[in-house]
Amino acid sequence: MRRSRVAGLLLAVVGSALLAVPALADDPGAAPTTGPTELDGVSLRWGLNDESSNRAFAPRTYNFFSAGRVPDPGKGGTTLPRDRWHQSTGDVEIEKWSGSAWKPATWAGLTTDSNGAALGSPTAGTFSKHRFVFGAGAGTADVAAGTAHVAWDGDVTVLYYSGMSFFTISDPVLDVADGRGTVTATVSGYASSVDDPTSWAPVPAAQVTLADLPDVTLDEDGLTAAPAYLGVTVSGAGQAAGGASFGSFPQTFVDYMKRLGTAAFWLSSGASTDAFKVPLPLTVAFTSAEEEVEPTPSVAPTKQPIDNPVVPPPVTVTVTAAPVPVAPIAPPVAPTLPAVPTSSAAALGATLPSAAQLVAAPLTSTDAVEPESDATWIWWLGGGLLLVAALTLLVPVGRPRRPRLKETA
Secondary structure, eight states, X not given: OHHHHHXXXXXXHHHHHHHTSOTTTTOTTOOXXXXXXXXXEEEEEEOOBGGGGSBOSSTTOBOEEEESOOOOOSSSSOOOOGGGOOSEETTEEEEEEOSSSEEEOOTGGGGBOTTSOBOOOTTSXXXXXXXXXXXXXXXXXXXXXXXXXXXXXXXXXXXXXGGTEEEEEEEEEEEEETTEEEEEEEEEEEEEOSSOXXXXXXXXXXXXXXXXXXXXXXXXXEEEEOOOOBTXXXXXXXXXXXXXXXXXXXXXXXXXXXXHTOGGGGBOOSOTTGGGGSBOOEEEESSSOOOOOOSSOOOOOOSSOEESSOOOOSOOEEEEOOOOSSOOBOOOOOTTOTTSOOOOHHHHTOOOOSEEEEOOSOOOOOOOOOOOOOOHHHHHXXXXXXXXXXXXXHSOOOOOOOOOOOOOO
């Protein structure tokens, strides 16, 4: 009977082991399936370019950011007062590089460099080094497939000449696929006149491409990428050919800036400040841990010349732009400062193309999901062995009968 107990225990051990075998035991080399991951709390950090943190050509004016939407002043030739500038609004913040870390921006810091010294002339190459931060982004990412779709809700206003000309970037969207990406957004602004400083008219909002990202590598933390610019050509905006800083922001963005009279700030125009127009790298952090990016890194030339538009991810939506109510002309600039980029009245009267492409649909993974294998027979075998073991252990075990001794007389 001791042998029966031992056999029962062995059957119980074997049965338990079989029941512990996973359902995919017949394919131990199979890798776990992956797919899109839901994202929340994603941040977008970008300073556009050095020119957006530079001193402007008009006396006592600067280029800078303000969180939120700056209200319509109702007329041209005005600058933004301190009480209308905001360091943060909703999920959007403005940060300044202190020389060692990014810190919340201040009104006084808009006119100083990272050491607190006043900015020099517009051509000096000293910048206030600010950037905007969109937080609370949501979307999906599939690192294995190299795809991502993230959208943010909020506004940031880009002010040039301390607000004599400005536009607002709203609700940016990131799409990544096949090693490339785009950042699109809704842009709105105002047209003004150099001949009549009081002239001021809103330009209908349009969805444009803010950045083409020709080389994107995703990881679990997000991405850092340099937008295409050097070698990028655009049409209809007076781009100057040649030079070490020859290039442009995307065509649809430049087209909209042309309607505001400020296209020359976003492409090579032959000005002495062309090098300051090259876009800075942007960072998208999927988590709160972000590897900081220096605000003014050296930018390597684009590997190959790119003719706009850069090929976007495969899903596109056509958006029809509203007609232009006025013929926009350049912002007011002191006539004694010829270095200020301006455009001719004929060029500024051109309208935005009737359709602009927007990549705004989420990208999904096309990876096939491996079907689960059928290993139910292992479970049946394990269960049967456990049952046999239980029955074996239940057999009663009696005390051995001693032989009776024969009595002797």
